[in-house]
Amino acid sequence: MRRIELAYQLSTRERAAGNGSALLRNPMMDVLHAVKASGSISGAARELGLSYRHVWGQLKEWEAELGQGLIFWERGQAARLTPFGEKLLAAERLAQARLGPQMENLRAELERAFALMLDGEDTEHPQLTLYASHDHALAELVDFAARDSGGGKDAARRLHLDVQFCGSVDAIRALNEGRCKIAGFHTQPFADASTLTARTYRPLLKPGLHKIIGFARRTQGLVVAAGNPLRLRDIGDVARLQARFVNRAKGTGTRLLLDELLAQAGLPSADIDGYERVERSHAAVAHAVASGSADVGLGTEYAAHSAGLGFVPITDERYLLVCLKDTLNEPPMKRLLERLRSRAWQERLSALPGYLPDHCGEVAAMKRLLPWWG
DSSP states (O other), rough: OOOOOOEEEEEEOOOOOGGGGSSSSOOHHHHHHHHHHHSHHHHHHHHHHHHHHHHHHHOOOOOOOOTTTOOOOOSSOOOOEOOOHHHHHHHHHHHHHHHHHHHHHHHHHHHHHHHHHTTTTTSSOEEEEEEEOOOOOHHHHHHHHSSSSOOOOOSGGEEEEEEEEOHHHHHOOOOTTTTTEEEEEEEOTTOOTTHHHHHGGGGGGGGTTEEEEEEEEEEEEEEETTTTOOOOOSHHHHHHTTTEEEEEEESHHHHHHHHHHHHHHTOOOOOOHHHHHHEHHHHHHHHHHTSSSOSSSEEEEEHHHHOEEEEEEEEEEEEEEEEGGGGGSSSHHHHHHHHHHHHHHHHEEEEEEHHHEEEETTOOHHHHOOGGOO
């Protein structure tokens, strides 16, 4: 039986967004991804900053070790992965996408622990525990908040966000049960008081007890194969064509959005082939489509873009933060609001595909950012 050993390394370099955005680096998977993306071994070598001879030799060694071909060695032809190479890469990327939220949490914890030692700091960074629906912008915020805003090693400016990813509904419940200081959830801004969205969130939020904090607007829609070969336009097409669907788990805002769309279309969940098949994150949904094991899923534009897939926008939604009113004056919360309101953060947020700042860092009453509240 072949075994897997996980590893990590310390670095002062900025994180690279390429190579499939894998959270755990593996040389073989990085090379396969680069070959697939560039269509040549020389192109893969340039992308990875390695020599042609080194990449060629690695591929030959890995093929000998596995007893399987990874690429087609055809002189004068574009480099292509073999079916085995394609399946190996797809399986590894899907596994990483499924574990993405947990690995992001682990990486943030390790970075914080080592910062305390390597930066020579005598006191810990202020910490804020946040339960939230999985979101790519929130993962960016964790990194942004951990850096000092002055460009130097000013520990007093830093904030450690201890993020636990879960469903939107579960996140607000965690806040109400005292397991966190702040929660993240997403909702449609156009939903009225009669919708499933409003009926789900209203019992969990109490005026006078909670305060809503603006964060981002993002685009959700159908994540489809590149070129949208099935010509899917909406959830009705998914049902009519019996496209293989991949869903999100109960308690997530995206599952709630799907149920809302089905209700609006007058469709039962049984009409969706794959309604019961679930993945843990937007990235995992995208990788399921990219691997060919599903035709379509509901997810963010960012996830589709990152996986090189097609995207059919369906709705813009608000991603919001919520806290208890009496925590607003606590130093970690003040520091978070300061970072959210900064130009540097909002420029970083705007650079993410499918995201825009939306009342970022603004503390508001329920009806200000939740139109269906009234």
